[in-house]
Each structure stands twice: as C-alpha cells, then as structure tokens.
C-alpha cells in the first residue's frame with residue numbers, strides 16, 4: 699500500500715503534520731495541483747501520515 703492525498707481535501711497548511719511525520723520525506727507540495735502529494739517512489743506505506751492528517755485527506759491505497 700501507499701498513501702494518496704486527495705487534493706480536494708488537503709488544506710495546504712505550511713505546518714502539514716503528515717509531511718513532518720513521514721519517516722522517508724515522501725510528502726511534498728506540488729505547485730501544479732496546489733496540494734501536498736506523495737512521492738510514490740519513496741513511500742513505504744507505513745500509514746503514519748494518514749493517522750495525523752487533520753483533514754483526513756490521506757487514504758492508504
């Protein structure tokens with residue numbers, strides 16, 4: 699499994715807790731979609747980001 703961030707739910711906070719908790723630094727802000735995004739090459743599927751996202755914008759798929 700990997701994490702997927704729904705752009706419509708992401709609140710784009712500069713303090714994104716999901717980004718901070720990711721152990722492999724897989725979450726980055728993608729200007730082209732104006733949302734945080736998961737680098738699929740880096741994600742190890744730990745699920746930590748999904749647990750801390752206050753918007754519940756992250757799904758494990």
Ligand code: SF4
Pocket residue numbers: 700701719720721722723724725736740741742743744745746747748
């Ligand atoms: S599932 Fe884990 S490794 Fe993947 S983006 Fe979320 S915190 Fe990072």
